[in-house]
Amino acid sequence: MPVSTALASHARSPTPDDRPIKRVKLEEVEERCQVEQEMALPIEFVKAYEHELEYRNQLVLAPMVRTGSCKMSRLLSLYYGAGLVWSPEVVDKAIIGSERIVNPETGVITYTKGQGPIFSTHPLEKPYLVFQIGSSDPELALKAAQTVQQDVAGIDLNCGCPKPFSRVSPLNHETHSGMGAALLSTPDLLLEILRKLLGNIPLPISCKIRLLPTQPDTLTLVARILRTGIRNLTVHCRTRDMRPRERALWERLGEIVALGQRRNVPVICNGDGDGWANWNTIRDQTGADSVMIARAAERNPSVFLPSGPRCNVTEVVPKLLKLSQYTNNPWGNTKFLLSQFRPSSAPISTLSKQQKKDAQEAVSRSKSLEEVASQLGVELSGGKELLEEIEAKLADRPSRDAFQQRDRAVEEGRVMDEGRVMDEGRVMDEVPESTAQSRVDGFEVGVGQAQAELGR
8 A cells, every 4th residue: 555545544534523613713714704794895874963072082981870860970070081971771762752841040951751850961961971772673762862862962872781671671571672782682673773873863873782702793793883884882891691790801802993993983992990000901902992981980980080089078979969959969869879989098088997987877877968968067059150160171171082181190290099909910999888789780781760660
């Protein structure tokens, strides 16, 4: 037998274990080709807007249930440097048909129905406010956007909320099912909603998604979304089934950012963004254009400051109480916000451990705005003047690039950050017991006041 024939006869035949590997690689190649084919197609909606939003080089406030439903938290975030602020997710049918009421004294705009307020805002935040819609129906999404478009600067479609109320409602399966992260499983419907908004709303349209289980599937979906003509894509770097305690998958964002760059669409990173060290790391590792902040801002809205946060108890809380009193914010919502605030640590706070404990107990015990103000020694007058101060600060921002401002603060020696602890190489804030449940159940996206309606 010739040597070549002998060698051939002893060559290892493919085993069953080899075939799946080859098949997977072939599928990956096909999926990559699909991405490239999608990226080669023209943009579906090429639009120019009278007021373009700056999504790049920003720290932005995430859509958050209860916290984000309050205009005070958004106003304070803007005061301290947030580039943009998202409303909480509001379900389409919750806002459609609501009555718009303007308070002539404070300027507060409230959308309300029989069960109470659905969404409220203040004119000062309009140039920076992105209204997030929860929908699984293009027509309803359009009607919801048209309802509020005069009071917001942009519309965002929620494609990332994993909460059950976004997937299936206990009230009406046909009305509310398929929203949020469920849209990731129905990409054609997701795209139809975006197209309906892009074709009819005179404001920048964006959407917020989560990662799919596999990277090729994620990239294919992203390529299709980018082709519609949206102005921004926010990516929560976890899959739908991941919990907030699980490490965000920043390593998967770089390829998404690269696709965004090819379409000139900014990509915002959401997930594990806690403190300037993390925000800079996210940008360095992923190339993300901006970072979306949720829990850190919920605990202290002044985290947006380039020079570092301010003391919650002595500076932030008094401002919150003044705004609450002036705008007649419901006490229940104000107390919830206060309960999420965490007393600042050294070196930005000089309060003793007992003083911090006393402040937390005062919030817990108080049954009214006046009572908590008295307990904390805060004078409630001055809310109108504070709004005027916020207006002046927004009109006189030195730069819209948050990261340049941070670099400048570092160079000038103006930085004072809180102490941090390390967790798997990432800088993490310690979480007080009062927010433990919020962390377990607190996905960054919610339905604001509409959540109560769906839960009945």
